[in-house]
Amino acid sequence: MQFFATLPGNTFTILRRWTSVSWGETQPRLNLERYIRSFSYDAREIFEHFKFYEFIQQLDDANLLYKVAKKFAEADLSPSSVSNHDMGLIFEDLIRRFAESSNETAGEHFTPRDIVRLTTSLVFADDDAALTKPGLIRRIYDPTAGTGGFLSSGMEYLHGINPSASLRAYGQELNPESYAICKADMLIKGQDISNIKLGNTLSDDQLWNERFDYCLSNPTVWR
Known part of the structure; x- marks a missing residue:
């Protein structure tokens, strides 16, 4: 490889x-x-x-x-063969397939892509004009990050409006496996993965002293 x-x-x-x-x-x-x-x-x-x-x-x-x-x-996964963007798409598809095979626990790992896109567009909509500024830096946070779907969607949305802009991702996730998936996704996308934390946001908020421009979340509903 x-x-x-x-x-x-x-x-x-x-x-x-x-x-x-x-x-x-x-x-x-x-x-x-x-x-x-x-x-x-x-x-x-x-x-x-x-x-x-x-x-x-x-x-x-x-x-x-x-x-x-x-x-x-035997697979050539070097950047010359598979771009970071394409690698991200491959990884996202693997997450989706994993979620579909999980049945009852699918919602714990993966929010449907259409819901993620709609939520992201609503959050960013009022700020579209400001997002076109060159060299823009914004910070996005998901307190129940799951596999990182909202964080990834936010980066894609901002990049589509302003390719020169930078969206720094922050998140915390309770489930160790979902946390690992999220961290791997952020790693592939070139994010500082030290900003992705493992733990309960309510009882052990590890990003309490940070400030963010946007917050998106889809908390798991426990039964």
Whole structure:
């Protein structure tokens, strides 16, 4: 897999090509874990909250890990082949498919795209004139970030009006898996992922001292 990512802020950089040959068929799990642990803390945390190590252990026990990883190693996902924008679309589609397969818990992970777009347009509508200013910087916040749909939609909306504008994303999410998805999405989009927090916004607001220009949220309704 050719994957080279150089993103701003404290995100992560991988400048090493990963191939099925470089990590070997004899100890695929150990070598893959060693490779992932060479990532930055923020990138490693995403894998940990996905319970990735448990998953690859299951694949390894079934003698499937090397076969699956070899398929990924054959894919060229470098920026010259897949742009950040296209990678974001791919990731978003994977989130949607995951949500659809979750059935009862789908709403916990994913807000339907049409609802996200409508809500975003309503929030930004009164500010459209100001959003065209060159070098504009705005901050958006989602206290129940989920997988980051509202944050991503806000960035897309502002970029469509003003490509030179910058929208800095902030969010907090209680569910560790949703948090990991959101953080990965923000990583792909070049955001400072230290602004995405894990925890209960009501009892442990980790962004209480920040100020934001926009706030969008779709809190989970617990039954």
